[in-house]
Amino acid sequence: MATSDTINQQKANRPHLKRFYYPLDQAVEKPFNWKQMLRLLRYLLPYSKTLLPGAVIAMLISTAVRLVVPIIIGKVVIDVAIDNRDVTLLTYLIIGVSLLYVISYVGNMFRIKWVNILGQRVIYDLRETLFSHVQRLSHNFFDKRSAGSILVRILNDVNSLQELFTNGIINLLMDVVMLSGIIVILFVLSPPLALAVLVILPIMFFISTKLRRRIRRSWQDVRIQKSRLNSHLNESMQGIRITQSFAQEKENTEFFNGVNTDNFEKERTAMKKSAYFGPFVEMSNAIGTVILIAYGSHLILNQTIEIGTFVSFAFYLGMFWEPISRLGQIYNQLLVAMASSERIFEFLDEEPNVKEKKHxxxxxxxxxxxxxxxxxxxxxxxxxxxxxxxxxxxxxxxxxxxxxxxxxxxxxxxxxxxxxxxxxxxxxxxxxxxxxxxxxxxxxxISVVLQDTFIFSGTIMENIRFGRPDATDDDVKEAARVVGADAFIQRLSSGYETEVEERGNILSAGERQLLSFARALLADPRIIILDEATASIDTETEMQIQKALKRLLSGRTAIMIAHRLSTIREADNxxxxxxxxxxxxxxxxxxxxxxxxxxxxxxxxxxxxxxx
Missing domain, CATH: 3.40.50.300 (P-loop containing nucleotide triphosphate hydrolases)
Structure with a gap:
């Protein structure tokens, strides 16, 4: 496996490989941006009257049940029913607790269902917003960025927010409510024991805050490295013919291994730093349990508290560290979301260089x-x-x-x-x-026909109709006949319904060019721009195109760019x-x-x- 030193040596020896490292993708040290997080949460607003309140209510019901049950067990079951040997009360309590658990189960079921639907819809909206915005940006934006780095933000960075919207936000509310409820109940049951058990919290908070900056920077580095990896993958797939033509497969693979290793190292570093929080919570739990047993036993022996209170404390202490641990995971989700949202909002805040006036x-x-x-x-x-x-x-x-x-x-x-x-x-x-x-x-x-014409995945019919979606099948076929594309289309296995695959790989360069002429004609523009449009066409096809151009350009303003000067002899100017x-x-x-x-x-x- 290539190492980071390997890739650095490769970049030093082969300066052209720096094309994969885009200056716009740089790690920037910033504090946690709550304003940006609030901006991200605005995508929940369309669902603030439907899914969101339903999920919150279901969460509150299940959380309330979990907070009530330990009090019932400790203060009623043990201190009353068992202490007084009241079998009838004990039976009712068992049935009541069972019903509460059923209610909690139903609440959790609806919470999980609704937050998953909510998360998926928010991610859908965010990706649609980002894609629509990028579609409207000027060419200058795409001149400075690789297709791979753009894909990373629309796909990977948006996907990174899925866990936050699916579970993170509701779980955060649930854990905050749970912790607040537990702390209040503990101090109501026994203030001295509550203070003793929770003495570890300030220490825990101090240490955890030290980890935040490092963890956040690590996840930001992961996002940047994924962008570089995808940029390289995209260029490698796009340029596979060039790579094979120059027999550079081995060298390209070595470079990929270096980029992949960097990605692996960044991911491992971020995961390792994030993993520190779990064992720290376990250690805090252990210390709190030891304090509970030692000091709680002392209070029981001095008859300061009852056994039922001690049992309730044990329940709540076990419940207490669970949301603390989850909050650490949620914080990691927030860090990942912050790193991704920074990159997403960077695109959303990008203004087109070519701006359209308000009126x-x-x-x-x-x-x-x-x-x-x-x-x-x-x-x-x-x-x-x-x-x-x-x-x-x-x-x-x-x-x-x-x-x-x-x-x-x-x-x-x-x-x-x-x-x-x-x-x-x-x-x-x-x-x-x-x-x-x-x-x-x-x-x-305006219709533009380029030398390297772009054919979309889909049928011949769909590609010609691209510039005018409401055109009939007859209109499409007529446009193809005018430019001379009908003959080769009819020879294809399924005619106009033939699937052309990605970038029209099943077609020759000349056939793809003929399709682009038909697409331009069908759009019925007033201005046609032909940018080296006949460069990929053989002489025989060019003669056919010259005849079609007379009909294509009739009554229209045409701008022809050509190196083959034989194609422009008839131009007016x-x-x-x-x-x-x-x-x-x-x-x-x-x-x-x-x-x-x-x-x-x-x-x-x-x-x-x-x-x-």
Whole structure:
């Protein structure tokens, strides 16, 4: 097994492996945040009139029974019935105690049932809230985080709260009521004996508080390490073909063993520190029992208390350390919940960089006129992606963006879809500043087709219908026919009902691209963005796509990004970009006559083809 030293040596020798350690996942030393805990408990409010009061009432009934029974046994059964040899009273007491235990059983049964339902519903609500919020965050958020670290928070961190909501909160109330009741009863029965037995409590409280900070930090470290482990797993599965292509399975496994070992060590450390509390409670119980026997016997011999009182004390003392022990476990749950909730609320508090104004307008009948007015944009402070870009795209026009990698082509497309906002200047559609418009009304009028298209698990029919869920089956098939996808779909075993599996693994790259064209067409957008959309398609399929594009782009504004310049010859306007600036623009014939940058790009591509 790889050790922590192994993984540290690997990271030193292989700097690229640091990609698994994200700076946003760092342990931070903070005090127990009661404000945050109260925020977490607000998720109980929707059930504050149904499940929660029912569970609390059931808990109070069962707890009340447990508090009453030792008094009956000690003060009535022993000191009255047995002392007076009253068989009739003893019989009634036995029946009465039996009925009380039945009531306690029923109360516990409903408590367990209701708190489990309550816990599951709260976890459902919390996960749904977190997922919905993450869905609305800007691309900038996902640029800084791995998919694995996001999955950890939605799955593992939310699951870590399940025990708290299922048992922890109600058990906490039950144990507090139980302890309070026991302490009051003990002092009512015999103040001297109560003081003697409970003298250990201040010492116990002092020592336990010393453990809190260490335990909490340990569980926080566990959450961070799980995030790193899941990040590595996610990247390893996503990049399995690359790993195998470079024969790096052994090295990748060694690195995983190091990450897994770190996870194991963090978990073991946290469990070990948490386990200190149990034996400490047992030791306290033992000391309290010794004090009870010694001092209680002395009080009985001096006739200060009766035997029944001593027996009741013995019952209550046994009951006393049980909730104390559970409170230690609940405290551990609170520490785990605090570590997880910190990470959950970090996401929930994340604000989209692309914000929608409170009274944003909606597009009612988008035409597709696009204007860039002195737009400057940078993904970070170090590099400007676009320099004061000004351009106009009229409705129905097909505009091609060409240039070397990093010239700003995809950035322009991202700004049109408002995945990012300009650093300076503004982007307008139909004369409206996109920052004044509702995001959904903009994006429902735009379809984007990427080079690496994403196919969801499900059927062919469901994937094409993704952008327009209310489309009929006939609409779906017509869209597939228009883009030329119908032919290969009909050859599949179940046609349009064929399951394509995760990421469309049963389909070729070209077939997946054809499906994305059909999806875009079915959505009936006013603006279509094709980002290297034909790069994965062979020449024969490309010719078929070119015919389909004429119908697909008819009457729509189209932005085409392409390295293969043969696909954009028919564009109304070709914009040549270099380092975020517009070098030249015009149609194909105009640019070829100028013999500028576009001319040299075309010539170099044809020279390469001739060389082949």
């Amino acid at each position: 944003a307008q909606s597009f009612t009948d988008m035409q597709g006129n696009i204007t860039f007015d002195q737009v400057q944009f940078s993904y970070d402070d170090d590099r400007i992606a676009l320099h004061e870009i000004s351009l106009k795209i009229k409705k129905g026009q097909t505009v091609a963006l060409v240039g070397h990698t990093g010239s700003g082509k995809s950035t322009i497309a991202n700004l049109i879809s408002r995945f990012y906002d300009p650093t300076e200047g503004a982007v307008y559609v139909d004369g409206y500043d996109l920052r004044d418009m509702r995001l959904d009304s903009l994006r429902t009028n 070709i914009i040549v970009l270099e380092n975020g600036k517009i070098l030249e623009q015009g149609n194909h014939d105009e640019l070829m006559k100028r013999e500028g940058e576009y001319y040299h790009l075309v010539k170099s591509q044809f020279d390469m083809l001739d060389a082949l």
